[in-house]
Amino acid sequence: MLRVGLTGGIGSGKSTVAGRLAEHGAVVIDSDRLAREVVEPGTPGLAAVVAAFGTDILDEAGALDRARLASRVFADEEARKTLTGIVHPLIGERTAELMSAAPADAIVVHDVPLLVENNLGPAYHLVIVVDAPVDTRVARVVRDRGMTEADARARIAAQATEEARRAAADVWLDNGGAIDEVLAAVDALWADRLVRYEGNLRLGHHNRYGGPRLVPSDPTWPAQARRLAARIRTAIGDLSARVDHIGSTSVPGLPARDLVDLQLGVDSLDRADALAGALAAAGFPRHPGGDRDEPDEWRLHVSADPGRLAHLHVRVTGGPGWRLALLVPAWLRADDAARAEYLAVKEDLASRHDGEDDMTGYTRDKKPWFAEAASRAEDWARRTGWSPEA
Structure with missing residues (x-):
């Protein structure tokens, strides 16, 4: 099984990349989706969140009001730690279950928004980072999530820097242009690297030594x-x-x-x-x-x-x-x-x-x-x- 970490800042469009990888046959585990599942009505996760933050973080139907909870924890470090302590272990358990259920020859893509912030890269065979210019990301977040521009920029500023993401990235996908461009890059990545890597890993094969050609020094x-x-x-x-x-x-x-x-x-x-x-x-x-x-x-x-x-x-x-x-x-x-x-x-x-x-x-x-x-x-x-x- 090839384990691939996928991440990118808000508005980068990593869901587009995840969707394309799924079309190719990847087993995609979406941490955001799991974060919603573990606090659905009737779950122990939601009960624990309510016990910690009160019933006012529920909507009229008794479901978690995610926007209200986010406003409570975004600027409160202790509240954020409390929420993380409740939700992350539940997400981890569910992730492990899904990984274990994947076929031995699977390419598992773990979509993790805070992969860089939480230093999770060493757990994967490869880390893919999706990025786009900040102004492009802001425009997407305002358009798609209904945030104000100020809120979108604050959310971006609170996440990992481009420098930190580049340090963690084995693959850097620029999603600032036309969608066809990033989809073509994902197609090439799948065929030329991910599928071959999975086969090598499963069969115990390694790369050839290659020839003696020299290349200029690479600062990376x-x-x-x-x-x-x-x-x-x-x-x-x-x-x-x-x-x-x-x-x-x-x-x-x-x-x-x-x-x-x-x-x-x-x-x-x-x-x-x-x-x-x-x-x-x-x-x-x-x-x-x-x-x-x-x-x-x-x-x-x-x-x-x-x-x-x-x-x-x-x-x-x-x-x-x-x-x-x-x-x-x-x-x-x-x-x-x-x-x-x-x-x-x-x-x-x-x-x-x-x-x-x-x-x-x-x-x-x-x-x-x-x-x-x-x-x-x-x-x-x-x-x-x-x-x-x-």
Whole structure:
């Protein structure tokens, strides 16, 4: 089962995206709908809300007057916490029931308005954020929900910022234009990424390594690494686990293959093997290969997401391979000359192996430089006092 989180601010039009995904066959779980269901007349949820806020939040028919309740809690932090404490556990229980009932090969889209605000992204294989310009969102809310412009802008201001949403987004859908444009983007996302990701996840398949082509440095690589690291910690049940962004994409400004390398430190290889199932379920199936010239044993996991090539190297914390994987990028980040030298090596090798669809030749020919560079990096560490714990 592929778990996809879907979110977006008020007026962004994420319901349009959710509807299109449902047309393609996604199992859509709508948190807003569940929030209404758990406080319908006769439910324990409504009884608890009435006990907390009084009968004046009911309409003439005895149903919850959502607008009246919203006006009570919107500007009152304690009231909002009380309401959340009542409703969210009920929504969570119902969500778990619906997830459990979904088929094993389902693509489950969980529509969660406050996904970013509540830091729920690590629970999903992918997070989709739907956005539109603020003025467009305000116009939609005024038109569709009957709010005043001032109320609409206040509601938008109270939600997550665009910066926070971009940090959480694996997929960013701009819904500020014609509806056909966003629908076409959803169609492509479904066919090119979601369906393929679900199949890879269910079958335990991973991405191909690909060829040695370099791309310009992407300033979003660190944010992508942080999202993946958070998913890994959540998947293994250890939110304090050390997961580091390593490799060329961890060196700002350095052109590299579009590959995010991560390293998970463990206390033993037995522990690494015990985590293999959880990592595979999180989208990182075990890869049978590896670099036999590593200074110690390790385990390699490769992303199943066709839209993001990523490697997870699982090594024993404190071992020579673990240390070297942290040291070399730190040295390159600090030493302009070394970084320029390494880029020249990468560009030369990428040119010589251009057109190859694997990394065998490129990796083989890069090893001599790395062997010599490792000792230079150690010299740098001694001079500067660098350590992996710094």
